[in-house]
Structure formats: structure tokens, C-alpha cells
Amino acid sequence: MNKSLIYGLLLSILMVIAPHADHLPIWVSSMCVGLLLWRGYLVYSGKALPKRWLLMSITFAGTVGIIFNFHTLFGREAGVTLLLMLAALKLMELRNARDAMVLVYLACFIIITNFFYSQSISTALYMLATLMVIVTTWVHLQAQGIALKPRLRIAAVLLMQALPLTLILFILFPRVQGPLWGLPQDAYASTGLDDRMSPGSLSRLGLSEAVAFRVTYSDKPPRRDQMYWRGPVLWYFDGRTWTPGIVTLSEAPKFTEVSQPIDYSVTLEPHNKPWLFALDVPDKLSVQSKLTYDFQVLNKEPVHARMRYTARSYLAYHANLQEAPRQLQRGLQLPRQSNPRAQQLAAEWRAGSKDDAAIVNTALSYFYKQGFVYTLEPPLLGSNTVDDFLFGTKQGFCEHYASAFVFLMRAANIPARVVTGYLGGEFNEVGNYYIVRQSDAHAWAEVWLAGKGWVRVDPTGAIAPDRVERGLSAALSDTAALPFMERNPPEWMRSLRFDLDALANQWNQWVLGYDTERQFAVLTRLGMESVTWQNMAINMMSGLAIVIALFALFMLRHLYTRQPDKVQAVWLKLCRKLADAGLPRAAHEGAQDYAVRVAAARPELAEAIHDLATRYTALRYGAHREEQAQREFIHLIQKFPSFRRTS
Amino acid sequence: MSQNLNNVIKQAEQIILGKPQQIRFALACLLARGHLLIEDLPGVGKTTLAHVLARTLGLQFQRIQFTSDLLPADILGVSVYQRDTGEFKFHPGPIFAQMILADEINRATPKAQSALLEAMEEQQVTIEGTTRALPAPFFVIATQNPAYQIGTFALPESQLDRFLMRIQMGYPDAHAERGLLSGVDRREIVAQLSPQMESNELLALQKRARExxxxxxxxxxxxxxxxxxxxxxxxxxxxxxxxxxxxxxxxxxxxxxxxxxxxxxxxxxxxxxxxxxxxxxxxxxxxxxxxxxxxxxxxxxxxxx
The missing domain is CATH 1.10.8.80 (Magnesium chelatase subunit I, C-Terminal domain)
Known part of the structure; x- marks a missing residue:
């Protein structure tokens, strides 16, 4: 087997294995690298392949290692790891064309496994490049004598030919809802809002640039300080951590005097949690979901795949004016005997105020006046977190303020709760949508006031109004801790990022998010009258058949059209030149006859034209066509003078 | 091209004046192992052409004058009983020659015509159950008079197809006719012609033509x-x-x-x-x-x- 073919196979395997490096156990990665290097050395030095018993023992040891590592050989992680290890080992027993073929197919299959981990554009492009390498190697395997450049060309042509077939399969292959296409739960990295909030949990998210969801507004977007994306609502406080507590009611919430409806669509990145995000307060969603009593939207199941929905919210509302006493009771829960100073402060406010609303205002102005600082890197807090924060450090991120505020309200006998979610977003001019990132995560408070229902109060707004109005980077005095792009990047970088994100958005919407509904919509628009899987299958089959037939027609064209002869072509060129001189050749006129006629009319050309006619007849009708003679003939015709058109 | 072939053409052109094209046609026909039909009035040199070709190519020549009472046996030959041996002895007809001039073929009955045509087609004749090969090369020049069709049996199209070519002699032009009229008797010249080629050579040329x-x-x-x-x-x-x-x-x-x-x-x-x-x-x-x-x-x- 020739060396460059083996190098090609090595490169193919290296390229398909490489992206797995970041989640393979380190010993498997090193083993693969070692095997590849070893194989490369064997090819380079021309030494013999390792003995069979050695390979067997390596394989056995590796398999045992995987079982030890994962406690199984099946499932995504263990299965893929085993596959990669075996692919690298297969290189070590590469002896004949059949082994090479197996490796090519194996490499193609490993491409698929990469999509278990990432389905981004960059992964797809990288895999395309990998596929190109694999197909080029495969072409090399099939036809040894071809040089690299034509091999690449053949591979490119093959991939191009696969393109329409891919498109047809992509558009028409019946999508099935449910677990058949779903990836295992651990396929998704879990980043995002949790339904537990303790000091530091949100500020950690503040560092993440990952996209939480993207929003397109049907009409004018709302003001920035109204973009509160409602997530988990937290009721229960144990002194350090806020959790939803035990839900006791399953009644529908009640809105009254709603106004300012707003319609929008959200493309939510998978976050492995059931909740969906909607603007305060959500009313209707296009997907089947449940609106809880505290206005959370819950999906039927955790969001494991990117999900798209449209929603309607009301920006002005009165929520649950008549709140159940049990619910109000939950809004007053406090951990026993904690944070005495905060309790005392609240009691003072209660004594000095005439109603609840005044206490709320007092609290907000307290935050504003007492020199609180808004920072991503607050100092650590002791056991009485609220006391420590209010009277000690006075530095905090939104969760500190929301937590302290709700604590104070409850201590002052006002029902209150913490709401987490996202605030704001970044507008992408290119795609005309908003990007909401994990760094936009936010926490705020809601208090229940008689006659007004649940009212949103954002204590962060009191100390850092910029956070609400302009975003995180504007609100922080020290932005060094933020990721580079969250600070103030150059304009071109910003716009580049918008372009890339717009592209990623399209990719998400149309490629990854092409589900049953999308498919239905697209096919209906394409004119398919009843979109059933039978129809799709029929259309898909006939589409594939048509495309393949067209390719076949094109590739077998030599059967029904003769390749235009090069000699003939240049001869006709000469005839055109002479036609310009007023001596057109009749269609039925043979070369010799024509030469005689031309020579008679233009004696100065006689010698040349006779020579050319003789060469032409010899080349076109003669038994042997010599390359050299053909080149000479073509050269002579090119040299033959052109004439100014006489007509 | 063979030098001898050139000589053949030259010699023929000296006798049949002003008809180089017809000579070439006839030769081409011969080289392609086909047969030639000349359709023209009497006296334009059909017979002379056949004669000249036969002599210069060194072929045995036979002329069959077709008449309305011509029988197939007159062409193919006949077996005659030998009293002394008590056996039949075959007497070959004129068809057993390398070059046949079938003159005025349309004057014979279809029966006689077809005897010739079948021999042309198959290069052999079957007489009384015995198949006899004709000599090689075998070349038939048939002539036909188009003008007087009364009492003749014109060859049907299907039979015409047996001839590779049909040519017309046409009148000679003035210059050629002058040479003809002023020159020596053609028949004398023909008699003096020397063969330019042997029949083996002609066969080789026929083979070359196929290649x-x-x-x-x-x-x-x-x-x-x-x-x-x-x-x-x-x-x-x-x-x-x-x-x-x-x-x-x-x-x-x-x-x-x-x-x-x-x-x-x-x-x-x-x-x-x-x-x-x-x-x-x-x-x-x-x-x-x-x-x-x-x-x-x-x-x-x-x-x-």
C-alpha cells in the first residue's frame, strides 16, 4: 500500500478524532495520539506493522480501561470513546485495500458522532472539510494513479453532486417528533438559570457570553427597562438560598386591567430545565405549556432541544388582585431567628410608615442612600447573609439586592418574592433581533400590595439604574472582570459579532430548528397540498430519482453526444477565418476541395491551405492520430492570419 | 499507389480519349470487387473500355452478347455425354473468365439475366448439383441501352442493386473526338496492348482496398x-x-x-x-x-x- 495513501488515512482519522479531544478521557486522547504517531513513524521508516498479539493486548487493555472509566461499553460517552480507540487501532493493522476501505467508512461514521456534541456552523464546516479529506483519500484508494490535485477535484465534484441529494433529504425526510430524533439528555451543556439562588449564583452567569435565547418582536420593541424576561419565581428562603418552595396551588393566575400587549417570538437555547422565558407578564404561548399561579411558563418537559415559540405579553397589568391567603402567607416566610438587624430595620420601617407602598419606597431609598455598590465580584458573606450584606460589605450583584429587599419586605409584613430571569438584551441590526445572553441574567423582587396585586420592584435599579436602562457593562464601574466583548470592543468587532450571530441564528432557525412544524410550513409554501409522511416519502423518492437520473444523463452524455473534436474545432476556426476573407466553406465541401478553391482564389495562401487541408484530413480521417501532429496543426491554425471581414 | 496501377490508368487514357473519370470509376469498381453497369447508347466506347481494362490488367476476357434467345446454359456452360467414357463432361460457359462483358444485358430474358446476376453475387455457379468456383478476380461489366426499350427486359431495381456502380459514357468532347477520328483504329491498338499487371497483383490491390x-x-x-x-x-x-x-x-x-x-x-x-x-x-x-x-x-x- 502506498505511503501517501496511508498518510491520507492518518490525516482523515486525525481530523475526525481531534474535536473529540476535549471530552475524551485524557488517557484515551493520549493513546490515540500515540497510535497515530506510531503509525506515522512506521510508514515513514517503512518498518513492519506490530505483531497481532501486541495489538490484541492493546485492544483488550483499552476496552478494559473504558469499562473501568465509564462502567459500561454502551451509551454515548463510552460508545464513542470505544469507537475512536478502535479506529486508531485499526490503523495499526492496515494491510490491504479492504482495511483501508473499512477505515474510510469508519471515519465517515465518526463524523456523525461529532454532532452528538456540537451542531454549530463551525462544527459543520469543519466536518465538511474533514469529509473532503476522507473522500479525497477514498478516491486515492480507488484510483491509485491520480495526482493530488485531480483527486481533490474529483472529491469536490462528488461532494457537490451530493449537495442536491442532501437538500432533498433534508427538506423532505419526514421529521418525527419525540425521542427518535432526540439526543440523550447529557448531549447538552447545562448553562443557564437555576431555580436556586444564592449569593454569587447570578454573578457567575454574568461572566458567560453564551446565548440564552433570541427574540424577534413583531412590532416595535418595548423600552429597555420593560424587558424583564420572567423565569423561575422563588418563594422559600433558608437564610442563604432561595428556592421555589412547595407549590400548593394549581389555579390559573388572574390578570386584570391589562394593556400594552406585545407579540414576539423566542428561540430558546436548550437549558435542560422546563421553564420558558417570556416578558412580564406572559399571557399566551404558541407551544403547549402551563402558566403557573406565579406567572411562570413551564414546558411539558425540560427543554433539551432548541425551541421556538411565539408569545403575547402585557407590559401593564394588575396581577392577582385577589390573592389567596395561603399564597400571601407563603410570601411572608422567613427563616427563623436569622438576620436580626435586618428584621429590626424592617420593624422600624413598619412602625414609621403609614402603608406598604411607603415601606417599599423607604427600602429603595435606603439602598440608594447608604452607599451600596453594584459589582460582579462581591465579597463573601457570613451566615447571616442579609445582615452581612446590608450592614457589612454593602457590595453586591442583583441577587444580593433582590434577596435583601425581599427579606426586608417580608420582615415588614409585606408579601414578597424573588423573580429570576433575564433583563434587556443586545440588539442585532443585521438580523433585526435581540440576543439575550447568560450575562443578562437578573433577579428582582415582587411585592403584593393591596389594590395593585403583585408589583415588580427592582432594587438593582435603585443603586445602578444603568443596569436596567443600558445593560450590565454600563452599570459596572470596574468592568475588568467582564469578558472582552462585554466591555467596549471596537465597532468592527461588534458588527462582526452581530453578523456571525445573525448567521448562527439563521442556522438555528432553518437547519437545527427545522422540525415538524417548520417542515410543514415550508412544504405548504412550496405547494405541497397535503403534508403527510407518505407524500413526503413519495416526493423524496421521486426527487432523489430525478436528481440521480439527471446526473446519470449528464455523466453518460458521451453516449448520445459526441465530444466535439478538437481538430474539427480548430479546422472550423480556420474556415471562419477564411470566411472573413470572403471564402466561406460550403457545408458539404470537403477539406481538399475547399483547399483547391481557396488556393485558386488566393494564390498566396495556396501552399498554407493545402498543407493545412492535408494535415486536417490526415488527423480527422487518418488511422493514427499523433499528439505531436495535432499540436502542430492547432499551432499552425492559430498562426494562420486573420482577415478583416469583407462583407 | 502502385506504379502499375498508374500505368494501367495511363494506358487506358491513351485509348479511351477524354474519359478519365469513367476509367477511374471502372477501376474503382474493380478494386472494390464490385461489378459495373454502363448505361449508354451504342458506339460510345463501352466495349472498348472493357477490352482495354482486360488487356492492360492481364485478365482473361469473355464477351457475352445478350439476346432474347440466350439461355442460362449459354452463359454458365453445359455437361455433355462422352460416349467413349460413358460420363458427362462439363463444358464451362463464357462466365468462367476473369472479366466478362455482358453486352446489352437488358435484351435477354429475365431467366438468362438472373443466371448472370447470381453468378456475380456469389462468385460461384451451381450447375447440375455441382458448385464450381469462378476465377478470381471476377469482374463483370454489363452494358445496357437505355434508348430502345421495345422488346427488352429492363433490369428491375432489385437487380440493379447487384451492380456496385452504374456509369454513363457520354459523348466525347470535341478535342477527344478529333483525336479519335484522326487516330489509328482502336481495335488495332487494343490488340497490341501489353498487360501492366498480373492478376495476383490485382488481388493484392483488392485486398489493400479493403484495408x-x-x-x-x-x-x-x-x-x-x-x-x-x-x-x-x-x-x-x-x-x-x-x-x-x-x-x-x-x-x-x-x-x-x-x-x-x-x-x-x-x-x-x-x-x-x-x-x-x-x-x-x-x-x-x-x-x-x-x-x-x-x-x-x-x-x-x-x-x-
Whole structure:
């Protein structure tokens, strides 16, 4: 087997294995690298392949290692790891064309496994490049004598030919809802809002640039300080951590005097949690979901795949004016005997105020006046977190303020709760949508006031109004801790990022998010009258058949059209030149006859034209066509003078 | 090309004045192992042509004058009972020669005609159950008088197809006729002619003619011609595949005469009048056109691919 073919196979395997490096156990990665290097050395030095018993023992040891590592050989992680290890080992027993073929197919299959981990554009492009390498190697395997450049060309042509077939399969292959296409739960990295909030949990998210969801507004977007994306609502406080507590009611919430409806669509990145995000307060969603009593939207199941929905919210509302006493009771829960100073402060406010609303205002102005600082890197807090924060450090991120505020309200006998979610977003001019990132995560408070229902109060707004109005980077005095792009990047970088994100958005919407509904919509628009899987299958089959037939027609064209002869072509060129001189050749006129006629009319050309006619007849009708003679003939015709058109 | 072949042409041209084309046609026909039909008035040199070719090529020559009472046995030969041995002895007819001049073939009955035509086709004759091979080379020049058709049996189209070519002699031009009139008696010259070639050499040339190369491009051209005759409404029927084969072998012989080892479209065009004029019939208004013009039209109508 020739060396460059083996190098090609090595490169193919290296390229398909490489992206797995970041989640393979380190010993498997090193083993693969070692095997590849070893194989490369064997090819380079021309030494013999390792003995069979050695390979067997390596394989056995590796398999045992995987079982030890994962406690199984099946499932995504263990299965893929085993596959990669075996692919690298297969290189070590590469002896004949059949082994090479197996490796090519194996490499193609490993491409698929990469999509278990990432389905981004960059992964797809990288895999395309990998596929190109694999197909080029495969072409090399099939036809040894071809040089690299034509091999690449053949591979490119093959991939191009696969393109329409891919498109047809992509558009028409019946999508099935449910677990058949779903990836295992651990396929998704879990980043995002949790339904537990303790000091530091949100500020950690503040560092993440990952996209939480993207929003397109049907009409004018709302003001920035109204973009509160409602997530988990937290009721229960144990002194350090806020959790939803035990839900006791399953009644529908009640809105009254709603106004300012707003319609929008959200493309939510998978976050492995059931909740969906909607603007305060959500009313209707296009997907089947449940609106809880505290206005959370819950999906039927955790969001494991990117999900798209449209929603309607009301920006002005009165929520649950008549709140159940049990619910109000939950809004007053406090951990026993904690944070005495905060309790005392609240009691003072209660004594000095005439109603609840005044206490709320007092609290907000307290935050504003007492020199609180808004920072991503607050100092650590002791056991009485609220006391420590209010009277000690006075530095905090939104969760500190929301937590302290709700604590104070409850201590002052006002029902209150913490709401987490996202605030704001970044507008992408290119795609005309908003990007909401994990760094936009936010926490705020809601208090229940008689006659007004649940009212949103954002204590962060009191100390850092910029956070609400302009975003995180504007609100922080020290932005060094933020990721580079969250600070103030150059304009071109910003716009580049918008372009890339717009592209990623399209990719998400149309490629990854092409589900049953999308498919239905697209096919209906394409004119398919009843979109059933039978129809799709029929259309898909006939589409594939048509495309393949067209390719076949094109590739077998030599059967029904003769390749235009090069000699003939240049001869006709000469005839055109002479036609310009007023001596057109009749269609039925043979070369010799024509030469005689031309020579008679233009004696100065006689010698040349006779020579050319003789060469032409010899080349076109003669038994042997010599390359050299053909080149000479073509050269002579090119040299033959052109004439100014006489007509 | 063989020097001797050149000499043959030269010698023939010295005797048959002003008819170089007809001489070449006849030779091409011979080289292509076909047979020639000359259709013209008496006295334009048909017989002389046959004579000259036979003498210069060194072929045994026989002339059969076709008459209405000619019987097949008169052509093929007959077995006669030998009293002394008590056996039948075959007496070969005039057909057992290398070159036959079948003069005024249309005056004989179809029975006699077909005896000749079958011999031409099969290069052998079967008499009283015994098959006898004809000599090689075997070449028949038949003549036919188109003017006086009363009491004649014109050859049907199917029989005409047996002839590779049909040519006309035509009157000589003034210059040639002057030479003819002022010169010595042709018959005397013919008698003095020396053969320029042996029959073995002729056979070799025939073999060479079959080996002349035909390129796919040329086949395209021949097929285009055949297709044209089949598609055009002006002909009663198109050319048969046999006509196509005849056209090719004639063109090969023509290329050999021109000293080339491959056929070019000009060869096809050159032999086309001889090969197709007796195979194509025009319909309607086109019948008035002479067969020569008809072929001219055909050549001009088909582009060389």
C-alpha cells in the first residue's frame, strides 16, 4: 500500500478524532495520539506493522480501561470513546485495500458522532472539510494513479453532486417528533438559570457570553427597562438560598386591567430545565405549556432541544388582585431567628410608615442612600447573609439586592418574592433581533400590595439604574472582570459579532430548528397540498430519482453526444477565418476541395491551405492520430492570419 | 499507389480519349470487387473500355452478347455425354473468365439475366448439383441501352442493386473526338496492348482496398447521407444498408486510387454518382431531374460533420 495513501488515512482519522479531544478521557486522547504517531513513524521508516498479539493486548487493555472509566461499553460517552480507540487501532493493522476501505467508512461514521456534541456552523464546516479529506483519500484508494490535485477535484465534484441529494433529504425526510430524533439528555451543556439562588449564583452567569435565547418582536420593541424576561419565581428562603418552595396551588393566575400587549417570538437555547422565558407578564404561548399561579411558563418537559415559540405579553397589568391567603402567607416566610438587624430595620420601617407602598419606597431609598455598590465580584458573606450584606460589605450583584429587599419586605409584613430571569438584551441590526445572553441574567423582587396585586420592584435599579436602562457593562464601574466583548470592543468587532450571530441564528432557525412544524410550513409554501409522511416519502423518492437520473444523463452524455473534436474545432476556426476573407466553406465541401478553391482564389495562401487541408484530413480521417501532429496543426491554425471581414 | 496501377490508368487514357473519370470509376469498381453497369447508347466506347481494362490488367476476357434467345446454359456452360467414357463432361460457359462483358444485358430474358446476376453475387455457379468456383478476380461489366426499350427486359431495381456502380459514357468532347477520328483504329491498338499487371497483383490491390482506414468521422458522414435519403420525401425510398456498404467500399477503392490510406469525404462524394444513381429514384417533380443532378443535390444537401 502506498505511503501517501496511508498518510491520507492518518490525516482523515486525525481530523475526525481531534474535536473529540476535549471530552475524551485524557488517557484515551493520549493513546490515540500515540497510535497515530506510531503509525506515522512506521510508514515513514517503512518498518513492519506490530505483531497481532501486541495489538490484541492493546485492544483488550483499552476496552478494559473504558469499562473501568465509564462502567459500561454502551451509551454515548463510552460508545464513542470505544469507537475512536478502535479506529486508531485499526490503523495499526492496515494491510490491504479492504482495511483501508473499512477505515474510510469508519471515519465517515465518526463524523456523525461529532454532532452528538456540537451542531454549530463551525462544527459543520469543519466536518465538511474533514469529509473532503476522507473522500479525497477514498478516491486515492480507488484510483491509485491520480495526482493530488485531480483527486481533490474529483472529491469536490462528488461532494457537490451530493449537495442536491442532501437538500432533498433534508427538506423532505419526514421529521418525527419525540425521542427518535432526540439526543440523550447529557448531549447538552447545562448553562443557564437555576431555580436556586444564592449569593454569587447570578454573578457567575454574568461572566458567560453564551446565548440564552433570541427574540424577534413583531412590532416595535418595548423600552429597555420593560424587558424583564420572567423565569423561575422563588418563594422559600433558608437564610442563604432561595428556592421555589412547595407549590400548593394549581389555579390559573388572574390578570386584570391589562394593556400594552406585545407579540414576539423566542428561540430558546436548550437549558435542560422546563421553564420558558417570556416578558412580564406572559399571557399566551404558541407551544403547549402551563402558566403557573406565579406567572411562570413551564414546558411539558425540560427543554433539551432548541425551541421556538411565539408569545403575547402585557407590559401593564394588575396581577392577582385577589390573592389567596395561603399564597400571601407563603410570601411572608422567613427563616427563623436569622438576620436580626435586618428584621429590626424592617420593624422600624413598619412602625414609621403609614402603608406598604411607603415601606417599599423607604427600602429603595435606603439602598440608594447608604452607599451600596453594584459589582460582579462581591465579597463573601457570613451566615447571616442579609445582615452581612446590608450592614457589612454593602457590595453586591442583583441577587444580593433582590434577596435583601425581599427579606426586608417580608420582615415588614409585606408579601414578597424573588423573580429570576433575564433583563434587556443586545440588539442585532443585521438580523433585526435581540440576543439575550447568560450575562443578562437578573433577579428582582415582587411585592403584593393591596389594590395593585403583585408589583415588580427592582432594587438593582435603585443603586445602578444603568443596569436596567443600558445593560450590565454600563452599570459596572470596574468592568475588568467582564469578558472582552462585554466591555467596549471596537465597532468592527461588534458588527462582526452581530453578523456571525445573525448567521448562527439563521442556522438555528432553518437547519437545527427545522422540525415538524417548520417542515410543514415550508412544504405548504412550496405547494405541497397535503403534508403527510407518505407524500413526503413519495416526493423524496421521486426527487432523489430525478436528481440521480439527471446526473446519470449528464455523466453518460458521451453516449448520445459526441465530444466535439478538437481538430474539427480548430479546422472550423480556420474556415471562419477564411470566411472573413470572403471564402466561406460550403457545408458539404470537403477539406481538399475547399483547399483547391481557396488556393485558386488566393494564390498566396495556396501552399498554407493545402498543407493545412492535408494535415486536417490526415488527423480527422487518418488511422493514427499523433499528439505531436495535432499540436502542430492547432499551432499552425492559430498562426494562420486573420482577415478583416469583407462583407 | 502502385506504379502499375498508374500505368494501367495511363494506358487506358491513351485509348479511351477524354474519359478519365469513367476509367477511374471502372477501376474503382474493380478494386472494390464490385461489378459495373454502363448505361449508354451504342458506339460510345463501352466495349472498348472493357477490352482495354482486360488487356492492360492481364485478365482473361469473355464477351457475352445478350439476346432474347440466350439461355442460362449459354452463359454458365453445359455437361455433355462422352460416349467413349460413358460420363458427362462439363463444358464451362463464357462466365468462367476473369472479366466478362455482358453486352446489352437488358435484351435477354429475365431467366438468362438472373443466371448472370447470381453468378456475380456469389462468385460461384451451381450447375447440375455441382458448385464450381469462378476465377478470381471476377469482374463483370454489363452494358445496357437505355434508348430502345421495345422488346427488352429492363433490369428491375432489385437487380440493379447487384451492380456496385452504374456509369454513363457520354459523348466525347470535341478535342477527344478529333483525336479519335484522326487516330489509328482502336481495335488495332487494343490488340497490341501489353498487360501492366498480373492478376495476383490485382488481388493484392483488392485486398489493400479493403484495408483502407475509415474513421468514425467519415462514418458519420456516410450515415448522414443515408439518413438524408431516407428522411427526404423526394426519393421513392432511401438507400439500403447494402448501398451504404457499397458506398464505403467504392470510396475505399477511390482513396486507394488517389494513393491515400484513409477515406476522406471527397472520396465519398466522388463515387457517390456511380454508386447511388441507380439506387435512388426521385418522385414527383424531381423525376425530371437527371440522375446526375439528383446526386449533385444530395451531395450539396448533406453537410460534412
Amino acid at each position: 483502407i482506414f475509415v474513421s468514425p468521422a467519415l462514418l458519420d458522414y456516410v450515415q448522414a447521407i443515408l439518413r438524408h435519403t431516407r428522411e427526404q420525401a423526394r426519393y421513392t425510398h432511401g438507400l439500403s444498408p447494402r448501398a451504404g456498404l457499397a458506398l464505403l467500399s467504392a470510396a475505399r477503392a477511390w482513396a486507394l486510387l488517389d494513393g491515400r490510406d484513409a477515406v476522406i469525404p471527397e472520396d465519398v462524394q466522388a463515387v457517390l454518382p456511380g454508386v447511388v444513381s441507380h439506387r435512388l429514384q426521385a418522385v414527383g417533380e424531381h423525376t425530371k431531374r437527371s440522375s446526375e443532378l439528383l446526386v449533385r443535390d444530395l451531395i450539396e444537401a448533406v453537410a460534412i460533420p
